[in-house]
Structures are given as C-alpha cells and as structure tokens.
Amino acid sequence: MPALLLVGWLTAGWWLPGLSALAFGADSAADAAGEDPHAGHDHGVAAAGEVVRLSDQARGTIGLRTAEVRLTDFDRAVTVPGVVTQRPGRSDLQVSAPMTGVITDVFVTEGQAVRPGDPLFVMRLTHEDIVRAQTEFLKTLEALDVEEREIARLRNVSGGVVAGKVVLEREYEKQKLEGLLKAQREALRLHGLEEAQVARIASDRSLVREIRILVPEPHDPAEPGHDGRHDLFAREAVAEPRTPSAGVSARRISLQDAAGSEVWPPLTVERLTAHAGDAVSANAPLAELSDLSLLYVEGRAFERDAAAVAAAAREDRRVTALPTDNLAGPSDPVAGLEIAFVANRVTADSRVLPFYVLLPNEVASDRRQGSGGERFLTWKYKPGQRMRLRVPVETFREAIVLPVEAVAEAGAERYAFVENGATFERRPVRVLYRDAESVVIADDGSLLPGESVAVSAAHQLQMALKNAAGGAVDPHAGHNH
Known part of the structure; x- marks a missing residue:
C-alpha cells in the first residue's frame, strides 16, 4: 500500500487533470493546470484606474462619436414657443x-x-x-x-x-x-x-x-421714393422713409418669370x-392676395422670460427659430433673425408677452401646370406653423461647448472622456451652463484645445468604468468555455 501511494503521488501530474476534467468540467481542469480560461478573450471593455478601453465593436454598439475641443463663444438663450403669422398691413x-x-x-x-x-x-x-x-x-x-x-x-x-x-x-x-x-x-x-x-x-x-x-x-x-406714388397733398402725410434692415431686405424672395425678368415679390x-x-x-x-416672402414669428414669452426678451430686442440680439413640425419636411434652425418689436400688452387669457421676429421665407416648390402654364408656389414656412424661438440673453466668451451627451454625472462631479488611441481617460470638468442641447465647460485646463473628446455616450463610458473598477458586474458572466 505505501508503494502504491508513492507511485500515485509521483504520477499525479499525468492523471489528475484528466480526472478533474471528468468530475468538474473543462474550466476546472484548466484552473488545475494553472491556465487562464479567459486568456485571449476580448470582452470590449477593460479598465485601469480612470481609463476605459473600448473595442471597435463596443464603439459601434454604443454609437460613440468624437470631436476636437475648440474654444468658441456661446449664447445662453431662453426658449419660448412661437407661431408663424402674416404681417398685418403688408402680407395681405x-x-x-x-x-x-x-x-x-x-x-x-x-x-x-x-x-x-x-x-x-x-x-x-x-x-x-x-x-x-x-x-x-x-x-x-x-x-x-x-x-x-x-x-x-x-x-x-x-x-x-x-x-x-x-x-x-x-x-x-x-x-x-x-x-x-x-x-x-x-x-x-x-x-x-x-x-x-x-x-x-x-x-x-x-x-x-x-x-x-x-x-x-x-x-x-x-x-425711399414712396411719396412719388401719391398726389401732392397726400405726400405731406407720408412719413420720412426709414432705412430698411440690411439683413432682411437682402433676403427677400426674388424669382424670375418665363422670360427671365425679375418678379419681386x-x-x-x-x-x-x-x-x-x-x-x-x-x-x-x-380677390385676396398674399405676399408670403416675409413673415413674422409671433413669440410668446412667459413672465419669467419677458425681461430677457425685452433686453434682447433693446440690444439687437439675433434670434434663432427652430421648426417643431414637419409641414415642409425636415428643417434646419434659422439663425440671425431680427426682433421687429415687442408688444405693449400682455394677453389676458394666457398671460404671455407677444413679440415678433422677422422671418424671410423660402420657396420649396415652383411648378407650372395647365394649358396656360399657371404658376404655383409652395412656401417653406406657412402661417400657423409652430416654432421654438431661442432668444440669447448672455454670451460666454472663449468657452468649450459640447453636446449634453458628452458629459457624465456622478453625484456633484461632472466628467468628460478624452480619447487616447483605443482608450478614453475620464477627466472632471466645471460646467458653467447647461440646457437641453449643449453644455458649456470652463476653459480651466481640464480639457485642452485640440484634444479629442467623446461627444456622445458619456453615460455608457461612465457605467463601463464604474462596473470594471467596482466589480459590480462580472464581465465573463454568461460565457461558456
């Protein structure tokens, strides 16, 4: 018996792995042999301190996008509802x-x-x-x-x-x-x-x-020159001509007829x-005719925004209009619009302060039909169409502006992720302002101009870093080796 035990101990390296494989499976055998069963596997996310490593597959899965850090000016704005209207006395x-x-x-x-x-x-x-x-x-x-x-x-x-x-x-x-x-x-x-x-x-x-x-x-x-349309006595009642807004008059619609002559408007x-x-x-x-080449957007400022709208009109700050429907297909924001005037009374039912923004229109379709070649125009912006107006109230100079998806939150901290090859380094940042679309980050050295940062999926990167560092989720769970 002692001789048999001695022989078994001397030959354990040969028969023990096979016996373990039969009793506990391949993973236990590999462990008994001192092998890493996960060697060579790439699970897409690995972490080391404040760095997250992503595979190409993981980037595509979470829709990760990057952009270069730039310093720019950003206008903090209030957003109010609006509706496209005709200009009384001008459009009809x-x-x-x-x-x-x-x-x-x-x-x-x-x-x-x-x-x-x-x-x-x-x-x-x-x-x-x-x-x-x-x-x-x-x-x-x-x-x-x-x-x-x-x-x-x-x-x-x-x-x-x-x-x-x-x-x-x-x-x-x-x-x-x-x-x-x-x-x-x-x-x-x-x-x-x-x-x-x-x-x-x-x-x-x-x-x-x-x-x-x-x-x-x-x-x-x-x-200018309008008084020449009237009789001598009527000319005395015509006010002195004002200088039209250069930004608006230059964008009025001008078309051409079949002979190439200009038709305006x-x-x-x-x-x-x-x-x-x-x-x-x-x-x-x-008959009733309409000139839709230049319209109003009637903004409706609530009490908390009324002072900001009045200040923007007084300082000639330009407004951006964002269509909220698809009446004319997908529409990009219309920037650089002028506030024509702010109303002098608050509506009694809704308690809002109306103000009016000049909106140069665009022709979406110009076609002829019928035996006489009748012309029909389809305008891009239509009276009754709903919009949102972004009215600037403050300007941040030389700041870093990123999409809201580029910043992750963890308690009181805010983080951005800087790209470095296949890895992303998490860095704390100081947020100066945030709205539904953009976040303004202070230029305090946390992010440097020219660096590449993730501008989307920051929350997913934050969760990946937390899970990898804290072990809350087993990255190998569900694998069958």
Whole structure:
C-alpha cells in the first residue's frame, strides 16, 4: 500500500487533470493546470484606474462619436414657443371693384402665383355714373372740335369782315372747353379707367364698355421714393422713409418669370370672392392676395422670460427659430433673425408677452401646370406653423461647448472622456451652463484645445468604468468555455 501511494503521488501530474476534467468540467481542469480560461478573450471593455478601453465593436454598439475641443463663444438663450403669422398691413392685399359692373372673365385660380400687372378679371361696366361721365367727356370733345373749326374759319375770312373781338370770344370759349375736358378726364381716371382707356375714348370717340382689373403692386410706405406714388397733398402725410434692415431686405424672395425678368415679390391668390357672371357693386371685394416672402414669428414669452426678451430686442440680439413640425419636411434652425418689436400688452387669457421676429421665407416648390402654364408656389414656412424661438440673453466668451451627451454625472462631479488611441481617460470638468442641447465647460485646463473628446455616450463610458473598477458586474458572466 505505501508503494502504491508513492507511485500515485509521483504520477499525479499525468492523471489528475484528466480526472478533474471528468468530475468538474473543462474550466476546472484548466484552473488545475494553472491556465487562464479567459486568456485571449476580448470582452470590449477593460479598465485601469480612470481609463476605459473600448473595442471597435463596443464603439459601434454604443454609437460613440468624437470631436476636437475648440474654444468658441456661446449664447445662453431662453426658449419660448412661437407661431408663424402674416404681417398685418403688408402680407395681405385686397382687390376691390372700382365701380359697379358684371364680371365676365376670371383669369386666375386660388393658389396661383401672380405678379403685379397680371390680369385678374374683366368687368363689363353698368354703373350709370361712369356711363354719364364718358358721355359728357365725348360731348365736350365734340364741342371743342366745333369751336376749333369755327376759329379756323373765322381767321380765314378775308377783308376784315369779322372783327377781332369775335375771334377773341371764340378763343375764350375754347379755353373753357379745354378746362372742362381736363376735369372730365381726371374724373374718368378717378372712376377707375386707365390712362390708355381715356386716350382711346378721345381717339376713337367711343365709350369704354369693359375694363381690366389687374394685380396691384405691393409696396412699403416706408420705402425711399414712396411719396412719388401719391398726389401732392397726400405726400405731406407720408412719413420720412426709414432705412430698411440690411439683413432682411437682402433676403427677400426674388424669382424670375418665363422670360427671365425679375418678379419681386411673388404674390399668391388666397381667395376668389367673385366669379364669372357675378354682378358686383363699387368697392366690393373680388380677390385676396398674399405676399408670403416675409413673415413674422409671433413669440410668446412667459413672465419669467419677458425681461430677457425685452433686453434682447433693446440690444439687437439675433434670434434663432427652430421648426417643431414637419409641414415642409425636415428643417434646419434659422439663425440671425431680427426682433421687429415687442408688444405693449400682455394677453389676458394666457398671460404671455407677444413679440415678433422677422422671418424671410423660402420657396420649396415652383411648378407650372395647365394649358396656360399657371404658376404655383409652395412656401417653406406657412402661417400657423409652430416654432421654438431661442432668444440669447448672455454670451460666454472663449468657452468649450459640447453636446449634453458628452458629459457624465456622478453625484456633484461632472466628467468628460478624452480619447487616447483605443482608450478614453475620464477627466472632471466645471460646467458653467447647461440646457437641453449643449453644455458649456470652463476653459480651466481640464480639457485642452485640440484634444479629442467623446461627444456622445458619456453615460455608457461612465457605467463601463464604474462596473470594471467596482466589480459590480462580472464581465465573463454568461460565457461558456
């Protein structure tokens, strides 16, 4: 027996691993042989102190992205809701009947894009005043012709038979008729006839039975040279022209027609209130046109933000608009918008302070259809569309700005992860400001310009470091060796 025990002890290195494998499995045998069962395995995350190592697979799994640290200025802003609206007195144009008549032709449809000077309607005149005014104009023309012929005849009479006094009286009568004719001509223009139509009455000696109603030309009374559109007495009421905002006027929409001529601004037929065959009275609405090339975003500042909005308007800080719906497809933020004015009263129901931001519009679609090549525009921003307005209230100079996903939290500490090859080093940082999208980090040496940092998945990196260092999770759990 002692001899057998001695032989077994001497040969244990040969038969003991096999026996352990049969009794406890391959992992126990490897342990008994002094081998690491996890040698050569890469589980994606390993840690050593404040450093996290990631495999390429782990980077892709957690969606890790990196970016270079840069110093930049950042505007701290308040975000308020807003809605796109038209500019009262500027966006809407009403087309009315200049006199009583019957609509015989309609040249446009709702939604069609038109330009100033395009025909909208043809109207047959039935107003007694315009018929009477034309008739009196024709009578005066005929009387003036008779007077001119008579003066010419008297001057041709020889021998001094006709005294010069008679010719002089005829000259006076001619001047009276010319004055009456001028007054009647202006009366016809006031009734709505064009200068060419008045000239045609004088040349053809026939009444105008139909008139065209054209697209009016929109204009801003504050534009330089606007007073030239008005009569002398009306010009006195026109205010001194102001200098338009360079940032806004330069971004107004400018299109081209089929001939390549510039059309500014394009108008849209919003509604037709008259149809072929309708009998309309003077000043009756016929159509509503809209100029959507420049709109407002009506912001609604709550009490806590009202002072910041007023200060931003006073200091001419530029606003950023962020569309919150997909009415025109995905839209990028619109930066550099000007606050036009802040309202002087708070709404009674919602207790918000309205303010208005100028929004230059964009044409999303421009197409022609139909046999006449009617033009239809689709605008990118539409009245009623909801937006969020970011109003800057403070500027951080020479700061590090990262996405919120780039900073992890652990109690009172905040951390960023600096890339170094396949590893990421955790560094504590001091946060100056944070909102829903960005975080501002002080330039105090914790992060250096030019370094590459993780700008996403910082929370996952933090959890990986915590688990690897504290052993809360067995990295080999679930492996079958």
